[in-house]
Amino acid sequence: MIKNSNTMQGADIVSSSNAVAGYVYKKQNDVVYYFQLKRLNDSLLNENARLRNELSALSDIDTFRDVTARIPVTIKDTTTKKDSAGISLTPTGAVKIIKYADFRYIPARVIKNSISNDRMNYITINRGTEDGVKKGMAVVTGNGIVGRVEHVSNHVASVVSVLSDRKVSSKLSDGTSGLITVWNPGTPEYVVTEKIPLHIKVKRGDSLFTTGYSFFPENVLIGTVSKIDTLKTTSTKNLKIRLSTNFRNLQYVYVVDNRMAKEREQLEAQNKQKD
Amino acid sequence: MSIYLRNIIRFIFLVLIQVLLLNKIPLRWWTAPGSLPPYTPFIYPLFLLLLPLSTPVWVMLLSGFALGITVDTFMDTGGMHAATCVLVAFLRTRILTTLLPKRLSEYQNTAPNIKSMGWTPFLTYSVVLLAIHHIVYYITEIWNFQSVGYLLLKVLVSLITSMLFVVLYSLLFSSSINTTYYDK
Numbered sequence: 001m002i003k004n005s006n007t008m009q010g011a012d013i014v015s016s017s018n019a020v021a022g023y024v025y026k027k028q029n030d031v032v033y034y035f036q037l038k039r040l041n042d043s044l045l046n047e048n049a050r051l052r053n054e055l056s057a058l059s060d061i062d063t064f065r066d067v068t069a070r071i072p073v074t075i076k077d078t079t080t081k082k083d084s085a086g087i088s089l090t091p092t093g094a095v096k097i098i099k100y101a102d103f104r105y106i107p108a109r110v111i112k113n114s115i116s117n118d119r120m121n122y123i124t125i126n127r128g129t130e131d132g133v134k135k136g137m138a139v140v141t142g143n144g145i146v147g148r149v150e151h152v153s154n155h156v157a158s159v160v161s162v163l164s165d166r167k168v169s170s171k172l173s174d175g176t177s178g179l180i181t182v183w184n185p186g187t188p189e190y191v192v193t194e195k196i197p198l199h200i201k202v203k204r205g206d207s208l209f210t211t212g213y214s215f216f217p218e219n220v221l222i223g224t225v226s227k228i229d230t231l232k233t234t235s236t237k238n239l240k241i242r243l244s245t246n247f248r249n250l251q252y253v254y255v256v257d258n259r260m261a262k263e264r265e266q267l268e269a270q271n272k273q274k275d
Numbered sequence: 276m277s278i279y280l281r282n283i284i285r286f287i288f289l290v291l292i293q294v295l296l297l298n299k300i301p302l303r304w305w306t307a308p309g310s311l312p313p314y315t316p317f318i319y320p321l322f323l324l325l326l327p328l329s330t331p332v333w334v335m336l337l338s339g340f341a342l343g344i345t346v347d348t349f350m351d352t353g354g355m356h357a358a359t360c361v362l363v364a365f366l367r368t369r370i371l372t373t374l375l376p377k378r379l380s381e382y383q384n385t386a387p388n389i390k391s392m393g394w395t396p397f398l399t400y401s402v403v404l405l406a407i408h409h410i411v412y413y414i415t416e417i418w419n420f421q422s423v424g425y426l427l428l429k430v431l432v433s434l435i436t437s438m439l440f441v442v443l444y445s446l447l448f449s450s451s452i453n454t455t456y457y458d459k
Contacts, residue, residue, distance in 0.1 A: 014348050021349050028295050114350065116301035116313040118417045118429075122351035158351055185417075186312045186425065248302050 015151045015158050016112055016124045022156030025124055029111040040251050047142035103217050104257040106132055108139075110250045111156075115188040121163040123147065125253060128155040138216045138256040144245030145210060145220055146253050157255075163188055163247060169214040170222055173207045176200050181208065181222060181241060188247040191223065193239040200237070202228055208241055217256055278327060278384070286322050286342065293319040294349040297440065312429055316436035319346055320408045321444060323364050324401055328375075328382040332368055339364030352416070359412045363404055374400055389445050401441050402434075409434045 016025065108131075112124035127133045129152050139146040139159050145168065147161035160166055163183050170193065171177035181193045193208065206225045210216040227240035300306050301313035322342055326335065343357030350356065371379060371387065374396055385391045387400060409430045417426055 014344065014353055016349055016351050018348060024291075024294070024349070112298075112349075113302060114298065116315045117352070118413075118419075120351070124351075187310075188313060248304060 016122065017128070017151040017153045017156045017158040019153060019156075022111075022124065022126075022153065025111040026126055026156070029109065029126070033109075036249075036251060039249070043142070043251070050142070102259055104132075104259065106255040106257060108133075108157075108253050108255055110253060113247070113250050114161075115163055115247050117163075118185040119165060121161045121188075121247075122150070123159040123161050123250065123253075125157050125159060125255070126155065127255060128153050128157050130154050132257060133157045133255050134257075136215065136261070138214075138258070139253050140216065140220050140256060141245050141250065141253050143221055144243060145216055145222055146245060146250065148215060149255065159253075161247065162191065162243070162245075168216065168222065169211045170208050171211045172200070172202065173209065174201075177211050177213075179208070189243060190226070191241045191243055193241060194236070195234075196237040196239060198230070198235050198237060202237065202239060204228065208239075215258070215261070217258070282322070282326060285325065286338075289319045289322045290342070290345055290349070293317065293346060298350065300436075307432075311432060312425065314429055314433040314436070316433060316440055317405070317408065317412070318437060318440045318444060320360065320363055320405060321401070321441055323360065323367060324404055325386055325388060326367075327384065327386045328371065328379050329384075332365070335364040335367060336361055355412060355415045358415065359408055362411055363408050366407060367404060370400060370403055389449055397445070398438075398442070402438060405437055405441070406430075406434055409437065 016022065106127055108125040108127040110123055111126050112122075114121045114123070123139075123146065125133075125139070133149055133152055135149055135152055137149045139149060145162055147159045147164070148166065149157050150160045151158045162168060165182065168181045168191075169177075170179045170181045172179065179193050179196060181191050184190065184192045196202065202225060204225055204227070208222040208225065210218060210220045210222060212218040221244045223241040223243040223245075225239050226242040229238040229240070231238065297316050297318060301315050307313050319342065323335070323339055326338065339360040339362075340357055343360030344354070346352075346356045346360075347354055368379065374392075375382075387397065389397050392400070413426055413430050413433070417429075420426075
């Protein structure tokens with residue numbers, strides 16, 4: 001389900017996440033940024049409204065309710081205390097639990113975007129290792145998926161977008177999971193989901209979401225079904241999905257730090273060793 | 276300006292035009308209306324095309340690789356532009372020898388441009404080399420011969436727009452075009 005293959009380009013240095021290319025793209029983005037502020041404002045406002053609606057609907061339920069294990073988010077207690085004699089003590093450094101969450105979202109600005117390549121499209125973002133971005137993290141927008149971090153430097157990272165041969169494990173809104181969605185080159189608006197058994201009922205306008213099997217967080221919208229092809233010979237259906245992410249004007253994205261990822265990878269690596 | 280400095284500046288300038296302007300063109304939906312695939316015009320091979328005629332082949336190949344790898348770094352294409360540019364740098368000598376009347380080593384301090392060659396030979400020269408560049412690049416990029424029509428369409432659309440920008444560049448940045456004004 002998760003495609004862990006390396007790209008054909010192995011070297012980190014020949015990628016737009018290196019210092020020089022990152023600098024040039026950042027400088028350009030600083031200039032161009034001002035011309036996009038109006039559109040950016042609108043999109044952030046829409047997202048804000050959506051999140052507020054969601055929050056009011058789920059006020060006492062955790063958003064990621066299907067996840068069984070939770071990791072505490074901790075902070076160092078740095079409040080100075082005074083003992084009985086009035087001498088102030090140094091911060092204790094004791095760990096205090098604030099809340100539970102599995103995912104942490106790191107906002108990032110897109111400084112380079114590409115949609116015209118036919119096999120691999122890379123996006124460069126202005127966040128790197130110093131901001132907590134690591135290789136293999138998922139990248140999403142407010143209303144859709146973007147891709148996965150591939151190369152990271154100190155302040156820049158390059159992301160393989162969904163517009164590549166990377167497959168995304170997905171499920172339909174009625175809960176049918178185990179579908180695999182992949183990009184079909186030629187247009188940045190559509191992806192395809194192939195080989196769906198005939199008995200699964202799909203109609204136009206149904207939504208497709210990510211599953212927990214992939215590196216993406218669960219239940220992130222991928223897109224809506226725009227066309228259904230029934231193949232009589234193999235008795236399967238092919239779906240054409242209209243992506244909810246507009247890759248033509250990506251401005252802000254969120255890098256998803258999955259706190260469970262390391263533990264999960266270790267477990268899965270153990271399974272592999274046994275095989 | 277010395278010929279080295281001029282070419283280094285042109286290198287940086289063309290790479291910046293390519294990376295900061297032309298790579299943004301496919302992002303706009305109106306550049307590829309209908310079912311036309313998104314394409315990118317490439318103007319950066321013009322650096323190789325405009326190097327002096329007497330440049331030795333090894334310098335051509337090295338500068339081709341340097342140019343390609345720089346563009347690769349910016350576009351995350353990992354060596355595809357480098358391979359294509361080395362081929363273009365290699366073939367440039369062959370095409371120039373067929374187009375020009377004298378041997379290349381006899382042209383001292385002249386570069387192939389509109390002034391030294393004239394419009395038609397220069398455009399022929401750049402169309403041929405850019406076509407080679409585009410065909411080789413898109414073949415290595417798509418690497419799939421099932422849809423030859425798609426490949427050709429992409430090469431053609433990209434080549435036409437590239438040539439548009441090459442002509443624009445030549446008009447803007449050759450101060451030495453023969454423009455004769457007749458006084459009455």
